[in-house]
Amino acid sequence: MGVYEELVARGLIAQVTDEEEIRELVNSGKAVFYIGFDPTADSLHVGHFMALCLMKRLQMAGNKPIALIGGGTAMIGDPSGRTDMRQMMTKETINHNVECFKKQMGRFIDFSEDKALLVNNADWLLDLNYVELLREVGSQFSVNNMLRAECYKQRMEKGLSFLEFNYMIMQSYDFYALFQKYGCNMQFGGDDQWSNMLGGTELIRRKLGKDAYAMTINLLLNSEGKKMGKTQSGAVWLSAEKTSPYEFYQYWRNVDDSDVVKCLKMLTFLPLDEIEQLSKLEGSEINKAKEILAYELTNLIHGKEEADKAQEAARALFGNKKDTNNMPSTTLTQDDLTDGTISILDLMKKCSLIPSNGEGRRLIQQGGVSVDDEKVTDVYESISVDAFEKGYVIIKKGKKVYHKAILE
RNA sequence: GGGAGAAUUCCCGAGUGGCCAAAGGGGGCAGACUGUAAAUCUGUUGCAUCUUGCUUCGGUGGUUCGAAUCCACCUUCUCCCA
Numbered sequence: 001m002g003v004y005e006e007l008v009a010r011g012l013i014a015q016v017t018d019e020e021e022i023r024e025l026v027n028s029g030k031a032v033f034y035i036g037f038d039p040t041a042d043s044l045h046v047g048h049f050m051a052l053c054l055m056k057r058l059q060m061a062g063n064k065p066i067a068l069i070g071g072g073t074a075m076i077g078d079p080s081g082r083t084d085m086r087q088m089m090t091k092e093t094i095n096h097n098v099e100c101f102k103k104q105m106g107r108f109i110d111f112s113e114d115k116a117l118l119v120n121n122a123d124w125l126l127d128l129n130y131v132e133l134l135r136e137v138g139s140q141f142s143v144n145n146m147l148r149a150e151c152y153k154q155r156m157e158k159g160l161s162f163l164e165f166n167y168m169i170m171q172s173y174d175f176y177a178l179f180q181k182y183g184c185n186m187q188f189g190g191d192d193q194w195s196n197m198l199g200g201t202e203l204i205r206r207k208l209g210k211d212a213y214a215m216t217i218n219l220l221l222n223s224e225g226k227k228m229g230k231t232q233s234g235a236v237w238l239s240a241e242k243t244s245p246y247e248f249y250q251y252w253r254n255v256d257d258s259d260v261v262k263c264l265k266m267l268t269f270l271p272l273d274e275i276e277q278l279s280k281l282e283g284s285e286i287n288k289a290k291e292i293l294a295y296e297l298t299n300l301i302h303g304k305e306e307a308d309k310a311q312e313a314a315r316a317l318f319g320n321k322k323d324t325n326n327m328p329s330t331t332l333t334q335d336d337l338t339d340g341t342i343s344i345l346d347l348m349k350k351c352s353l354i355p356s357n358g359e360g361r362r363l364i365q366q367g368g369v370s371v372d373d374e375k376v377t378d379v380y381e382s383i384s385v386d387a388f389e390k391g392y393v394i395i396k397k398g399k400k401v402y403h404k405a406i407l408e
Numbered sequence: 409g410g411g412a413g414a415a416u417u418c419c420c421g422a423g424u425g426g427c428c429a430a431a432g433g434g435g436g437c438a439g440a441c442u443g444u445a446a447a448u449c450u451g452u453u454g455c456a457u458c459u460u461g462c463u464u465c466g467g468u469g470g471u472u473c474g475a476a477u478c479c480a481c482c483u484u485c486u487c488c489c490a
Contacts, residue, residue, distance in 0.1 A: 250444080257445050284443040318444055359437080362452060366438045379458095398437075400444055 002027035003061040009272055010265040012054065014191040014216040017201060022213050025186065029062025033186035034178055036068045036121075036171065036193075039097035043239040044104050046229030047190075049301070050220055050266060052108050054188060057269075059109065059116060066117040066184055067105055071098045072125030073170045076163055094122075104238055108300075117182065121174050128173075137173055140206045141199070149195035168199045175200030179212055191216040220266060222259050238301050245302040246328055249310035250400070252294035260289045268296040317402050329392070329404035337407075341382040344371070351395060351403050363397065370396045 004023040007013050016022050025031040035051045037044070044052070055065040074094050098120055109116050146152060146168060152160060175197070178184035187197050197214040204212045220228045229236045229251075236251050237243040243251075255263060261279040264270060270292075278289040291311070299307035313326035330351040336342060342350075345360045348369070354360040361379050363369050369376045371383060372393050387393050388407040395403045 254444060257443095260445090284445085286445070287443060290443095290445080314444080356455065358455065358458080359453085361458080363438065366451065368438045398439095 003057060003063075006272070007054070007057070011262065012050070012217045012266055014218045015194055016215045017198070017213050018211075021211070022186065022215055025213070026058060026061065026063060031058065031063040031186045032066065032182060032184045033058065033063060033188055034066035034068045034175070034184050035188045036070050036073070036174065037101060038070045039074050039094055039101055041235075041237075042097050042100045043237045043242050044101060045235040045237050047220070047227065047235070049229075049238060050217060051188070051190070052105065053267060053269075054217060055109055055116070064116060065109060066119060066178060066182060067109065068174060068178070069098050069101050069118070069120045070174075071095065071120040071122030073121055073167060073174070075122075076167050076170060098122075100239075119178070121170075121177075124177050125170060125173070133173075136207075137169060137176075137203065140203055141169060141172075146199075151192065151195050168196045171196040172199035172203045175212065176203045176207060179204050179208070179210070185211075186213045186215065188215050188217065191219050218266070220263070222256060228255075228259070228263075240302060240306070244328060245298055245306040246310045246313055246326065248301065249294045249298045249307070249314060252297050253290050253314060254400075255290065255293070257286050260286060260293055264289065264293050264296075268293065268300070270296060327394070327402050327404045329406055331406045331408060333408050337385065341384045344369070344376055344381045344383060345379070347383055347405060348395065348397070351405055353395065353397050353401065353403055368398050 001009070002023070004026045022031075035055060037048060037051070055067065059065050071094050074097075075091075102118060105111075105118065111118060146165070149168070151168075152165070155164075171193075175184070175187050187200055189197055194214075194216050197216065201212045201214050204210055222228050236248060252263070261275065264275045264278060265272070268275075278292065281289050294314075295307050295311050298310050302310075309326040316325075317327065332342075332347075332350060336346075336350060344364070345354075345357050348354045348360050349357070354363065360369075364376050364379050364381075367375060367377075372387065373396075383393060385407070388405075392404050392406040395405060397403070
């Protein structure tokens, strides 16, 4: 089975321009492909992870990936799939984000010995001359066609600025530039990028008379059709500072039953037949598959050590064991106590478990808080030094959130 | 350039002088049931020294005993005509 077939089997491929050609190129390791990343935040998140996986898979098959960071296009903002205009970003923020992306990608993709490239489209986009660009590239685009593209259609209702309208042209120009510079003959991206990507292949065909290909991967949607990797507190990030390995592990440990197999296929490097076995699990047995999913992914992103820790912590907490070593924790000092006690509300605020006292009261009134396995019934309860005799107390919020408060 | 309309809490969306911290839905959180799942049911969802007080309905001023609601100006957006 070639890489291409594997990608199909894993349900990654959404649309392709020319299946035969792409299969041939990819399977024989002759593809030089690029994937674009918009540096809209200072860390990659789960949404980018699939793209990284894809890059790695193809790299392992001998193809050469180019990670294109959209330092230039970020100045414009992709209107695809958005109903509102993107917040404009300053050059400084963008540059900072570009640096962060570089670091994170380096851990995942092998950039040594020219096996992969990392480029920033700001390098060529920012120097473009408006009139020249219009003559050279603008003449090749039909506004009629562009407006027909799905990504703009939706925006036609709400309004689309000329700035955003140009995103497709910029992205097409990227492909054109990479084709000439590095012989990049293929572009991959999320399925929402399809029309932008076609713009690129079209431009290359018209300007150079050469063929280039595009392929989109399915977006990672849960069974409700929403993008995965979002929580109420924002995205699930790949950097340990923004989403701790434990939280990361828990996110995957808690996915819906119906999404487990899909996630295993699309995100992990487990062999397909192994996943096939896991997909046969039923009822509470599915938890095994979830555990594997969570472990595999944490391992990929944060390394074995962190994955082990997260798994141990989870098993300990949910399995009634005493091990509290790897639990998220907050360290308090004597100064946080007055007269040797601290109120439960203050304690929880210190641990960032609650944003306000009101929230804390509510939780307690509804019976959602316990300290060292004892349910807190009084809003005004205080915890004295004695409770910290062993050096810490365990606060449990709701069913799943555990936190260790350590007293120094 | 001319005309019409809109901006409400995390989101959608009601409210058009006092009964408004603001209906309803979504989402979130908690409880019950469970498998750290889903579905369902219940409670809850601005802040605080919480039977009371304080701050919020795009912004700034004004009218009024009292304004999310009325007036003026500003900002942003949408629609129609050019």
